[in-house]
Amino acid sequence: MKAKLSLLIVVLIALLVLLASGCRQGSPTTTVTGTQTTITVPATGGTSTIDLELKDFKFMPDTIETKAGNIVILNLVNRDSADHTFTLDAFSTDVRLPAGMQESIQFLADKKGTFEFHCSIHPSMRGSLVVK
Numbered sequence: 001m002k003a004k005l006s007l008l009i010v011v012l013i014a015l016l017v018l019l020a021s022g023c024r025q026g027s028p029t030t031t032v033t034g035t036q037t038t039i040t041v042p043a044t045g046g047t048s049t050i051d052l053e054l055k056d057f058k059f060m061p062d063t064i065e066t067k068a069g070n071i072v073i074l075n076l077v078n079r080d081s082a083d084h085t086f087t088l089d090a091f092s093t094d095v096r097l098p099a100g101m102q103e104s105i106q107f108l109a110d111k112k113g114t115f116e117f118h119c120s121i122h123p124s125m126r127g128s129l130v131v132k
């Protein structure tokens with residue numbers, strides 16, 4: 001009888017340890033997926049016209065802002081004698097600007113947050129789009 005009881009206790013402890021480790025494995029996944037929250041918003045019909053220069057291997061300005069729901073019209077000018085790109089993955093935007101060229105692009109800022117853009121040729125060229 002005592003042997004059966006101690007076996008039961010051992011089995012219970014083993015079950016508890018299994019359950020506890022299962023919980024510990026599950027929780028970091030939840031935390032990691034919760035870091036980036038984006039709220040999708042409808043188009044409001046407003047526009048933001050922003051001039052953005054690519055000069056001396058930098059974006060000028062390197063932080064641009066708009067309101068959620070606005071159409072962003074981005075006037076890109078490459079002042080360098082090297083090719084650059086304006087790559088904004090969050091809005092599926094990737095434009096190549098040959099040296100000395102300019103181009104206007106537009107996209108709908110349909111989600112709030114801070115989104116990084118960069119030049120895919122020169123990884124040190126970075127900037128942020130803030131959608132409020």
Ligand SMILES: [Cu+2]
Pocket residue numbers: 057083084085119120121122125
């Ligand atoms: Cu570049």
